[in-house]
Amino acid sequence: MRQEVIIAGFGGQGVIKAGVLLATSAMNEGKHCTHFPSYGAEMRGGTANCSVIISTDEIASPVVTEPDTVIAMNEPSLDKFEPRLKKGGLLIYNSSLISRKPKRNDIEVLAVPANEIAEKLGTVKCANMAVVGAYISKTKAIALESIKSSLPTVFYKLKQDFININKNALDKGSTYAQK
Secondary structure: OEEEEEEEEEOOOOHHHHHHHHHHHHHHOOOEEEEEEEEOOOOOOOEEEEEEEEEOOOOOOOOOOOOOEEEEOOHHHHHHHHHHOOOOOEEEEEOOOOOOOOOOOOOEEEEEOHHHHHHHOOOHHHHHHHHHHHHHHHHOOOOHHHHHHHHHHHOOOOOHHHHHHHHHHHHHHHHHHHO
16 A cells, blocks of 8 residues: 655645644554655745655655645645646545636546635634545545544644544544545
């Protein structure tokens, strides 16, 4: 098993933390993984993306050129990374912020209203967890329970209430992907 994913958006959307969560969860399951973050010149509001590789075998390089999955949290990220997605790959995009449909017809597409899901839970700050939940539901790269159990490690500064909101967002995203 090998899954290569790129998560992209703007700073403040939690795309880097989502990647750290995937990598941490993979390690906790005894899998090999890499996490390679990339920030724009600005922090909050600038571009941000990361690539994560999850594998049962050793990983020689953290570079992802043709990902199995792209998760796009905003339209510039969709524009940049949709062309790089491998044929037959999975594109998950935040339909709350992206108005256009993906251009390719040789990929699987899942539109997740991540911001709407998060707002219903009380904070837009967990929109990243909604797409992570959808990703886990579609790929089975990591168990959802592994993701949930890794939340306190990755978000160690957060209070338990916010950890619980993130768990709910993971569940909502997972359920949405199963529809």
